[in-house]
Amino acid sequence: MKRFSEVIRGISCSVVAFLAISAFGTASAADYPCSSVEWIVGWGAGGGSDSFARSMAPGVADTLGVPVRVINMPGASSIVAQEEVLNRPADGCTIFSITPDQLTNEITGLTELSHTDLQPIMRAHVDIGMMHARKGGEFGSWDDVIAYAKDNPGELLVGGTGAASFDEIVVNIVFGAAGVEFRYIPYEASKEMHADLLGGRLHVVYDEVSVLAGMIEAGQVAPLIVLAESELEKFPGVQAARDLGYQVPPSLWRGAAVKGGTPADAVKMLEGAFMAAADTEAYQTFEEGRLLNLYPGRLGADGFAELLAGEHKMYADVISGLNAN
């Protein structure tokens, strides 16, 4: 019964702590201009962005000296959350979880909001993507895929999540580089896509390592190429896109931002707090567990802003190419 009482204590402690923080939150705010910070995640509880925020928030709170609360506001690939953040004052008291979706939402016209309305804080990690086939299926290697696509133009079925989404952009860059025709099959949720891959209805799927690692380990799915500059230690023998002479497509990343126009010193303090939080054990365990540390991805505010501008252009080019076809 010992562990049970530990959890009871854990739950009651966090509730009490929470009440105390909500009631006397102003007490500990020494330098940071807010009595508490809210981190708004535009995705549901339990997803990648949510787990990221929850593993990072305690570290940020420790450095800032004010509590950081993670709040889920799911809807319309985080457009709803972005609107909420931009409707609040630019005081650094509200953090927004940013992913490449902010760029694609803007480019495909889903929202009028732009990534330039936001002030980047940091990019925390990249989630490397790979092209996968069913293990024991007709494609043992990437060469098999290319050969099939050349023999059967337009017959190769490639799965990804979302239409005109990050996944579709990546798939287009890769197969464009390989110079073969294919058919992109959009999915709303990756679980259906995985079932279709295992069921032999799709030839290849694009997905991130973190999502498919378990299925790779269990021998259901085989990675064919890794979309990175070089091979990964974790997956020896899986060719890198760069080694094949392909343009390396952008990777999925997760980071934090605040509303544009936030005072520079607040941004500076947040950046410092996030950098420190990224070194905490809680966050490192999270990265390790989800294989988000296979590739260096950490960027500060300036580097992140530069990256956003560059990727925005790259995505826009691919999407306008899609529409020209």
Add this chain to the structure above:
Amino acid sequence: MIEGLQLALTMDVFAFIILGTLIGLMLGALPGLDATTGVALLLPVTYVLAPVPALMFFVSLYAAGVFAGSITAILFRIPGSSEAIMTAVEGHHFTARGEAGLALGVAVTCSAIGGLIATVALFTITPWLASVALQFGPSEYFALGVLGLSCIAAVSASDPLKGIIAALIGLLLATVGIDQITGAKRFDFGVSSILGGIPFVPAMIGLFAASEVYRRIAQRDHTLVSGGGRKVTIRSALPPFLTLLKLRWTVLRSSVLGLLVGILPGAGATTAAILSYSAEVRMSRQPEAFGKGKIEGVAAPESANNAAAVGAMIPLLSLGIPGSGTTAVLIGAFLIHNLQPGPFLFIENPEIVYALFGGIAITNVMVLLFSIVFIQAFAHFVRLPYPILATSILSVSVIGSLAFGDVNSVAVMLAFALLGLALEAARYPLAPVVLGLVLGPIIESSLRRALLMTDFDFTALLARPITAALLAVALLFIAVPAVAGLIRWWRARKQTP
């Protein structure tokens, strides 16, 4: 296997099952909060635990959450979670008649039985069910959706035309938001909150709970329970054995159907509840009695949604593919304990898998026991004066919708309340609207995805045996009543020339 079961029965684990069940019941009963949120919020707390108690805690929270939504659905017509939607359709009539105890008792018992039947399947035929789940591709989902829709005529037996119109409204509402296949914005009218589709729970709260309050206000009908007045006791938490015996085939059918739908990654417990309800109506000799408070209409979705919730564990554990939203979050619970759900788990840690199975079985019994107490507590609210109750229901409707996003979700809730009010005033059934809303995306996106795969060759879809079989049954469901109707009409004409 035995070792795993013993693991599930230790006091340590048992305590967590009880805790999980209690939290699950609480979260599930409140609209706007559900088991998925609960699992995600409490994940960090379980870092300190061993894997088995932690997973048990979440599995029991999940299973209890699926059931608890039906308590508020029956008593106040508020579907506490989306799985309880059909229970709100059918169950609230019992409360109005002063028979809430019967409906609640049947709901909780059937939930437990459905969950237990699915657990037996979990122990025995998991690998086979996993291979069945893999047979389901886009064309099969499309056919399944069509099969569900083919029951509409039965669901609205008294006036099929109205049923069809109601279903079309639901299907049309399902097209709102970003088109899954092309990324086009559809019927969004510049509101970003509905880009991801009509938020389901706010819509259902509006359609059922808020519209009911408005109707009573409009008719100055201020007694929740028309029969017994204020002195309603809900004592009979367990239904009479004879009632259960009468329902045996309904429960069995619905549990199996729920299990089969639950294992599909592209469907879920809500779809399972809806499909089993319509199948039950379709099978019934008195389809016109449904929608007015028929006990089979509570038993079927309740057995099915719990069976489906358990079934969702099958693709998770044997393929590593979550069968539902909550199981997707459960992956997080596995990951923080360095366990990777999937076939590997069966090989590496079989005792954990069997402990989980055992835990699920225990949870279903626990839900049964605790619900009895929990229902008693809720039953007190029924005795509150209606003005206070109505104020609470309207507030919960608004807050529950707010919890799903922003003020626009409340606007959706209000719009659906008015829609429900208008439809019910003109005697249109609401069940087909729900059917259309849930099955719409399954039908449309799956068909278009399937056609993309075959390069727009529809005959290639019919060549797939499961697709063809499901569509044939759907055709039969539509054709048989139509032909029977024609024959009856022709005979009647002959007799009275």
Add this chain to the structure above:
Amino acid sequence: MRYRWLVPAGLFLAAAYLWGVAADFQGAVGRYELIGPDFFPKILLAAIMIASLAAVARDVVALRREPAGEETKTFFPADLAIAVLITVAYVAALHVIGFVLATLCFQALILAAVFRVRRWQIVFGVPAVLTTLFFVIFIVLMGVPLPRGSGMFRAFNSLLY
């Protein structure tokens, strides 16, 4: 009911309008044109128009056959209108004065204006209890981001949560 045909008639008009909206749907990527984003909605809208016309026709015929209304339940449109208006005002006020104050006012108004509760203990007591309850469950325990309002009210609510 004499006005029953209004529901399908309204549906017909709404469907006709939405048809025009659907005609402008455009995919974010122009590649899946064989069945576009407007294909399925247009089929549904056409079906709704046909079915609702049939329903209008049937209701009108029924009206001729039995002109006397068989409805027995009385209807108080004013009560309904007030209740809906109060709810709409509540939703609008959420952004301005925040969740706590808006909910208090809403509950008191519903009790007093719609249900004509005259005892002030109930009109003020019940909202206080209910709002506290919702506050504890949704905000304190579950951390749901309920609106704080804007300006002065935002500052006030930030003290609470």
